[in-house]
Amino acid sequence: MFDVVVLGGGAAGLMCAMRAGQRGRKVLLLDHAEKVGKKILISGGGRCNFTNLDARPEAFLSANPHFCKSALARYTQHDFIELVNKHRIAWHEKTLGQLFCDGSARQIVAMLLDECAAVGVDVRVAHKVTRVEKSDRFTVATDHGDFSAASVVLATGGLSIPKMGATGFAHEVARHFKLRVTETRPALVPLTLPVPEISGVALDVEARCGRARFREALLFTHRGLSGPAILQVSSYWKPGQEIVVDLLPDLDAASFLKERKRTRPKAELRTILAEIMPQRLAQSLAPEGIMANQRDRDLDALTHRLKLWTFVPNGTEGYAKAEVTLGGIDTDGLSSKTMEAQKVPGLYAIGEAVDVTGWLGGYNFQWAWSSGWVAGEAV
Ligand code: FDA
Secondary structure, X not given: OEEEEEEOXXXXXXXXXXXXXXXXXXXXXXXXXXXXXXXXXXHHHHOOEEEEXXXXXXXXXXXXXXXXXXXXXXXXXXXXXXXXXXXXXXXEEOOOXXXXXXXXXXXHHHHHHHHHHHOOOEEEOOOOEEEEEEOOOEEEEEEOEEEEEEEEEEOOOOOOOHHHOOOOHHHHHHHHOOOOEOOOEEEOOXXXXXXOOOOOOEEEEEEEEOOEEEEEEEXXXXXXXXXXXXXHHHOOOOOOOOEEEXXXXXXXXXXXXXXXXXXXXXXXXXXXXXXXXXHHHHHHHOOOOEHHHOOHHHHHHHHHHHHOEEEOOOEEOOOOOOOEEEOOEOHHHEOOOOOEEOOOOOEEEOHHHEOOEEOOOOHHHHHHHHHHHHHHHHO
């Protein structure tokens, strides 16, 4: 008999189990994978971008943008940094407030497992949860038998990267208990569109989708575009919508090109462009010809194409390549303070399973820690 069964040993589930255990609750953590924290292990190129110094509600997408405020305020990035420091895990800020382990993401998983072990959390892997029912208590059915508990926490994540064991299980259980699930879409995902054959070329851009704008790197791929700037706007993108990219965000390109036409009239336009962008991109964008032969209005037209490159992607690379799932268990049915389902006392939902999605850069783990912590305080 357990007080709490946490379903899913990812970032959110481990944090929740740890906190509930610290409060003296008898906690069982179940995961169908052969080990916990698999996404933590592969995150941040193996170094885990575990939080962001700038984590704030505006960096999260949700049908209710206010929902995340309470949890983020009660367990902040600084609280998580304190935990990391307590375990003497060395870290550094890479860029834009993004914090990474100096060593390995394995340290973060080991930290959470140590904390869980210290308070007697019973962690069982290779346990696939198949069903959750409620009478006076909850019954959690697994391929290793049934477990009973007063509280159940849905922490089985979203739909991204099915190859790594992602399932829609949390959404199914939510629906079973008559909680609404908002429409889900792949987010932080590469976009597909016809692009020049210059895969691997990267440059700093400003990418825009509607009112969202991000100043980061863009990467050309075989199938379209990726890189942080594109991943960020992908979370805001809906099929049919335009994306606008400024390929030269730091430059008054029109003045630059006209100045070069005066000072280097015999230079090839492509050579001049390669001064301000990767050579392979310059080759693919500019026609052949020397500067002296470019009419001012052609240079203006080229500038327009470079500063306001506008396109409609034909799709995304889908859940197979998406870092996160946009949408999920509707926050309307949950308490923002405890993550408990208002209509199903004892049932909680945390992490990526919920309709709260962060920007790229450690925000999604911070949501997992914050939502996991507040649920762990309440279960
Ligand atoms: P998560 O998916 O981590 O955990 C869910 C757990 O439930 C899994 O362990 C799964 O095995 C288990 N499960 C699923 N169905 C089950 C069932 N039926 N029965 C039992 N167990 C079940 N974010 C960030 O902030 N910084 C970063 O650096 C990165 N990097 C990154 C890289 C890549 C490649 C991806 C795919 C994602 C990231 N992310 C990220 C996003 C981040 O990984 C994600 O937001 C969190 O892992 C979400 O944590 P959860 O605990 O909610 O789900």
